[in-house]
Amino acid sequence: MEEQLRALQEKTMEALDRAASTAEIEKLRVSVLGRKGELTGILRGLGALPPAERPVAGQKVNVVREMLTVAMDEKEAKLAEAEMQARFEEEAIDVTAPGETLHRGTLHPLTHVLTQVRDIFIGMGFRVEEGPEIELDHYNFELMNMPQDHPARDMQDTFYINAETVMRTHTSPVQARTMLSSKPPIRMVCPGRVFRSDDVDATHSPVFHQMEGLVVDKNINFGNLKGTLDTFIKQFFGPQTQTRFRPGYFPFTEPSAEVDATCTACGGKGCRICKGTGWIEILGCGMVHPNVLRQCGIDPEEYTGYAFGVGIDRLANIKYNITDIRLLLEGDARFLKQF
Numbered sequence: 406m407e408e409q410l411r412a413l414q415e416k417t418m419e420a421l422d423r424a425a426s427t428a429e430i431e432k433l434r435v436s437v438l439g440r441k442g443e444l445t446g447i448l449r450g451l452g453a454l455p456p457a458e459r460p461v462a463g464q465k466v467n468v469v470r471e472m473l474t475v476a477m478d479e480k481e482a483k484l485a486e487a488e489m490q491a492r493f494e495e496e497a498i499d500v501t502a503p504g505e506t507l508h509r510g511t512l513h514p515l516t517h518v519l520t521q522v523r524d525i526f527i528g529m530g531f532r533v534e535e536g537p538e539i540e541l542d543h544y545n546f547e548l549m550n551m552p553q554d555h556p557a558r559d560m561q562d563t564f565y566i567n568a569e570t571v572m573r574t575h576t577s578p579v580q581a582r583t584m585l586s587s588k589p590p591i592r593m594v595c596p597g598r599v600f601r602s603d604d605v606d607a608t609h610s611p612v613f614h615q616m617e618g619l620v621v622d623k624n625i626n627f628g629n630l631k632g633t634l635d636t637f638i639k640q641f642f643g644p645q646t647q648t649r650f651r652p653g654y655f656p657f658t659e660p661s662a663e664v665d666a667t668c669t670a671c672g673g674k675g676c677r678i679c680k681g682t683g684w685i686e687i688l689g690c691g692m693v694h695p696n697v698l699r700q701c702g703i704d705p706e707e708y709t710g711y712a713f714g715v716g717i718d719r720l721a722n723i724k725y726n727i728t729d730i731r732l733l734l735e736g737d738a739r740f741l742k743q744f
């Protein structure tokens with residue numbers, strides 16, 4: 406038995422010497438010291454010895470077990486340390502390496518402008534309405550005081566879907582829809598897409614964006630209109646901006662006006678952008694025509710109102726100095742990521 410023990414000890418120490426990883430040591434530990442290991446086998450064999458010899462023999466086995474255990478623990482600790490170092494090196498992060506740039510999306514300039522404009526009016530107590538893009542002629546024209554054969558229908562080149570249905574040419578029909586579905590006081594804005602049969606060039610597009618405004622209540626007058634639009638323009642373009650109201654014509658308002666703001670590029674001195682005038686046209690507006698009120702079920706003797714329509718694309722062009730309207734619709738990322 407002693408011979409067997411010595412041979413096992415020698416063999417194990419040699420194997421331990423050769424072991425190059427903690428995994429190998431673990432295997433060795435199982436095969437020698439484990440429940441079915443060789444040393445355990447020798448210990449079991451002690452049962453065959455005469456009882457008097459057993460304690461001494463048992464002690465010898467235990468000494469070898471103790472010695473092998475210590476040797477394995479030591480070598481294992483050393484290898485574990487080396488393995489950890491290797492792993493650290495492998496998983497090391499170079500904190501000085503240049504990072505990967507993540508491209509962040511931005512809002513479309515039209516979305517920026519629309520949000521600003523809408524928020525300004527919400528701040529003045531307006532609510533936001535919506536209307537259909539495919540609209541009945543009845544709302545788009547008739548209720549806006551443009552009956553069949555009215556010459557003002559020629560002001561807008563219309564896409565007809567059939568005799569009664571059009572792609573809305575402006576957001577004004579939402580005025581009629583709002584008046585027919587709610588009672589004064591009314592204070593609403595309505596942003597949306599509009600359509601006209603125009604050829605595409607730097608200043609025209611068959612689809613563009615407008616925002617309609619409508620206020621109807623008792624004692625609404627032109628002064629209210631001027632104050633509201635002046636406030637809007639100053640908030641949107643900056644407090645230094647001046648406004649002026651020029652007489653205009655729209656069939657659905659009387660009187661009508663066009664509103665200019667001092668040129669955002671030169672501040673009113675005159676430059677290429679304002680064609681030397683110092684002024685830029687911003688929107689159309691007026692007092693709601695009595696025919697419109699009456700046709701929409703509101704008594705013009707009791708109520709008055711004002712309305713306005715502003716081109717959102719135009720506002721974006723002026724604010725961001727965009728000279729070609731097509732850029733707003735093409736979705737070119739090189740253009741869009743500037744906003």
Ligand code: DAH
Nearest residue numbers: 575658689690691712713714
């Ligand atoms: N609907 C007009 C257009 O598309 C814009 C407009 C002008 C709207 C005057 C209005 C208004 O409500 O009062 O050209």
